[in-house]
């Protein structure tokens with residue numbers, strides 16, 4: 759798990775201020791993820807309550823809130839600087855009254871039942887498989903039975919024969935957004951970012967109590983899953 763000092767380094771005030779624009783050249787990736795979420799979640803009732811874990815600066819809520827004006831959102835994130843920006847966006851864009859902001863990890867968030875949960879580019883920060891399962895169990899505990907999950911993460915395992923091709927493509931993708939230190943980036947897999955391949959991530963999600971799990975999205979090293987709470 760990213761401990762508070764790593765959260766501060768990776769998502770503290772200086773990084774948070776850059777976050778929204780940093781990956782703009784590859785913003786189409788997030789657009790596609792948001793489109794998938796929007797289509798999957800469109801089956802929810804008009805008054806649905808959505809849990810957004812690792813909400814960051816509020817990217818997912820900024821897409822969903824205007825489209826579904828009856829939905830309410832719980833935004834959970836341990837980085838106060840990221841969530842402060844999410845709150846500012848929500849106020850400026852007129853949906854703050856439908857949002858609850860919880861600074862902290864999910865286990866400290868209220869155990870309210872939601873109709874659906876979203877986790878975009880978060881659970882890969884849990885490099886330990888048991889901790890990653892705990893994370894999804896905490897999500898499941900906050901969903902109604904049958905509640906929807908959309909999860910997207912970096913997912914690449916060095917033992918996978920496609921690893922080198924996928925990682926190379928991912929590094930090129932990041933370079934499309936700006937220069938990176940390739941060796942340092944590769945070095946974080948297995949330490950700061952999980953080295954769990956897609957089948958392992960899917961097993962972890964299922965072991966946490968989800969069913970109908972489908973690996974429905976791949977963009978280089980990013981994978982996305984839909985599922986329901988069993």
Ligand SMILES: C[S@@+](CC[C@H](N)C(=O)[O-])C[C@H]1O[C@@H](n2cnc3c(N)ncnc32)[C@H](O)[C@@H]1O
Pocket residue numbers: 759760765769811812813814815816817818834835836837840862863864877878879880883893
């Ligand atoms: C890469 S950002 C993604 C933010 C947002 N979902 C998006 O797609 O723009 C990852 C976010 O997850 C948060 N995070 C990291 N570890 C977390 C954990 N264990 N539980 C909840 N949030 C976490 C970070 O603070 C950060 O805001």
